[in-house]
Amino acid sequence: MRLEFIGKKTMTVLAESDPGFKKTKILMQRTVSLSQMLKEAKEKERERLSSHPINEPTAHYGILFDDYQGLSHLEALEILSNESEAKVQEVLSSLEGEPLEVFKKELIAIKDIFVEKDFEKEEETEENATDGEEFVSILTELLFELHVAATPDKLNKARVRAHDWVREVENPSAGRPAEEEPKVETGDELAALPSPGQEEETKGEETKSQSVEDVYLCSVGSLAEVTARSIEQLHKVAELILHGQDVEKPAKDQALVLVKLTSAMCKEVGCLAKKFSDTLITVGSQRKAEELNPLVNSIILEGSNSTTYIENAFQLLLPVLQISHIQTSRTQRDPEA
Numbered sequence: 001m002r003l004e005f006i007g008k009k010t011m012t013v014l015a016e017s018d019p020g021f022k023k024t025k026i027l028m029q030r031t032v033s034l035s036q037m038l039k040e041a042k043e044k045e046r047e048r049l050s051s052h053p054i055n056e057p058t059a060h061y062g063i064l065f066d067d068y069q070g071l072s073h074l075e076a077l078e079i080l081s082n083e084s085e086a087k088v089q090e091v092l093s094s095l096e097g098e099p100l101e102v103f104k105k106e107l108i109a110i111k112d113i114f115v116e117k118d119f120e121k122e123e124e125t126e127e128n129a130t131d132g133e134e135f136v137s138i139l140t141e142l143l144f145e146l147h148v149a150a151t152p153d154k155l156n157k158a159r160v161r162a163h164d165w166v167r168e169v170e171n172p173s174a175g176r177p178a179e180e181e182p183k184v185e186t187g188d189e190l191a192a193l194p195s196p197g198q199e200e201e202t203k204g205e206e207t208k209s210q211s212v213e214d215v216y217l218c219s220v221g222s223l224a225e226v227t228a229r230s231i232e233q234l235h236k237v238a239e240l241i242l243h244g245q246d247v248e249k250p251a252k253d254q255a256l257v258l259v260k261l262t263s264a265m266c267k268e269v270g271c272l273a274k275k276f277s278d279t280l281i282t283v284g285s286q287r288k289a290e291e292l293n294p295l296v297n298s299i300i301l302e303g304s305n306s307t308t309y310i311e312n313a314f315q316l317l318l319p320v321l322q323i324s325h326i327q328t329s330r331t332q333r334d335p336e337a
Helices: 008-015 021-032 034-050 061-067 070-094 097-116 119-123 133-145 153-170 187-192 196-243 251-283 289-315 318-333
Strands: none
Touching (some): 034 061, 034 289, 070 097, 070 196, 097 251, 133 153, 133 251, 153 196, 153 251
């Protein structure tokens, strides 16, 4: 059943106090079928796999995204969003007069934070995306600001693996033990070793025949994993906002923190996509443009798609924050309710 991101009745009620709500409705409708779109893409990739040329590099983003439980967490987040929206709709339908007007204004204020956010401006600075401990420190701090008991462990491990892999590709010798003693070769062993020219030729052939495909396949896989972990993080945040908070934080403040959290995730994915494409260009410098360019473009496209999936998952948090705000407000106004 198609997810109704904002219930029709709720849309009607909020639109009465929000002339710009049409823009909101269009934005939310883009999020509605995200999981279904990814499911269909995954099935198409599975069909294509059976007839794909064996000698052509094959990276199935949709299948890998599902393997990392990205689709499961997205669907679970959609369910939470849908259930929260139904509750918002029920509350608004039961109110009238001043209480209704108060909640309408408050819910619209939360919604405006989600709608007015321009992630594209954030992505323009993706080359300054955080690295190393700074990234996990920022995410941990933002999660703490949300007053939710969550840590970005899985997401950080995924991005660390991706960055470590890029460094290994760019500098293969970096991973070799520095203290390894050089071996003294015997005469027979020396005779069996390739000459310096032959060694360089062999390395060149290995890079040309293997590394381009490896970089492409691992790049798409890493993007799928980091994106899946980002959506998993947002799903867990949604659950904790609804059920796991000991200390309440105003929903508007939480929305602002979620904007920063999502921006950091999108910038990191954008940074990775750029690193992967640059690495692929470097490794494939001897390849013909018609061979290399489609792979580079594919990585760039998947990087762009990844940020879009994260942004859309962020939008699914809107009803979650709205119902959390309603429940908190009612408890504060009537502690015995």
